[in-house]
Amino acid sequence: MTAEVRQDATSSGREWLCDPRFAPLFDELVAAVVKQYRADVPAARRLLAEALANARLAKLVGESASPDDIRRTRVYKDAAAAAKRHVYHALRRYRPSEETDQDALIARLRNGGTSLAPTELAEIVDQLVNAHASTRERRSDAAAFYKFLANALDTATSVLDIGCGVQPLRFPFASLPSLRRYVAADSNGPSIDAVQAFAAATNNRALLAIRDDLCNGWQPIISCLESEEDETCPFDAALMLKLIPVIARQSRALLSTLAETPARRWIVTGSTTSLAKRTSIIRREQGVLRRFIADAGRQIRAEFQSGEEFGYIVE
Numbered sequence: 664m665t666a667e668v669r670q671d672a673t674s675s676g677r678e679w680l681c682d683p684r685f686a687p688l689f690d691e692l693v694a695a696v697v698k699q700y701r702a703d704v705p706a707a708r709r710l711l712a713e714a715l716a717n718a719r720l721a722k723l724v725g726e727s728a729s730p731d732d733i734r735r736t737r738v739y740k741d742a743a744a745a746a747k748r749h750v751y752h753a754l755r756r757y758r759p760s761e762e763t764d765q766d767a768l769i770a771r772l773r774n775g776g777t778s779l780a781p782t783e784l785a786e787i788v789d790q791l792v793n794a795h796a797s798t799r800e801r802r803s804d805a806a807a808f809y810k811f812l813a814n815a816l817d818t819a820t821s822v823l824d825i826g827c828g829v830q831p832l833r834f835p836f837a838s839l840p841s842l843r844r845y846v847a848a849d850s851n852g853p854s855i856d857a858v859q860a861f862a863a864a865t866n867n868r869a870l871l872a873i874r875d876d877l878c879n880g881w882q883p884i885i886s887c888l889e890s891e892e893d894e895t896c897p898f899d900a901a902l903m904l905k906l907i908p909v910i911a912r913q914s915r916a917l918l919s920t921l922a923e924t925p926a927r928r929w930i931v932t933g934s935t936t937s938l939a940k941r942t943s944i945i946r947r948e949q950g951v952l953r954r955f956i957a958d959a960g961r962q963i964r965a966e967f968q969s970g971e972e973f974g975y976i977v978e
Contacts (some may be wrong), residue, residue: 714749770969804970850876901926922959
């Protein structure tokens with residue numbers, strides 16, 4: 664058991680986690696979680712320690728003679744299963760469960776504004792991006808992914824990013840000199856707050872962040888554009904990055920609205936690997952995206968894959 668977990672256990676009144684009668688079982692759980700889920704050892708230890716704060720289990724450890732005595736009990740088996748479920752659900756969260764740190768980072772970005780030193784701005788952006796699972800997954804292949812994205816968008820003057828999260832904080836604006844308007848839309852307030860603060864801090868006049876859940880269709884977003892835009896198809900391109908599979912699972916009725924996304928070109932992506940488990944989901948996600956594209960009456964013009972993300976250019 665690491666010193667960090669030992670110190671946390673002691674300070675939180677969970678000393679029994681370090682008890683020689685339980686520590687080997689904890690290590691077994693950590694190994695099982697790391698093998699099955701996309702968590703490193705420190706994260707697995709932290710999440711399991713959170714979940715195992717169970718008074719009944721603590722009492723059991725105190726009354727047992729050995730790890731084997733504990734392992735055979737129903738109390739331990741139930742606690743271990745619940746702890747693994749806790750890890751799974753924690754890893755599946757796209758956004759942080761605790762908003763305090765995120766709020767503090769957004770406040771630093773907003774208050775510092777254009778006076779922030781480049782190193783401090785980069786540090787804040789890194790922390791905001793790494794707290795958002797969807798964007799964090801792209802980290803190791805970010806350079807290649809954004810190079811592809813810049814080439815795909817090419818001379819676009821207007822881009823709509825639906826379900827943007829904090830992705831605009833990494834978007835390669837400098838590589839698209841023709842871009843006049845980038846509308847970033849999301850239903851999540853903290854994500855939009857972060858994008859708005861970033862736009863102000865970087866003096867990015869092209870970037871417009873809008874909080875919208877699309878319940879009222881596209882007009883609220885279209886109305887934010889200049890009047891000379893073509894209202895029938897006001898955007899050159901729309902980004903739906905890892906969006907459609909999530910909507911298909913959680914808000915299926917919204918797919919019909921997304922099928923009418925007002926842009927000439929769409930870039931839609933999915934994940935090759937589960938957010939939580941070390942399993943391939945590419946065939947399932949391909950099926951969801953292809954059905955969505957066909958139902959929308961659109962055609963796939965190109966396919967691509969970058970790291971754990973794949974997608975289609977659709978027109």
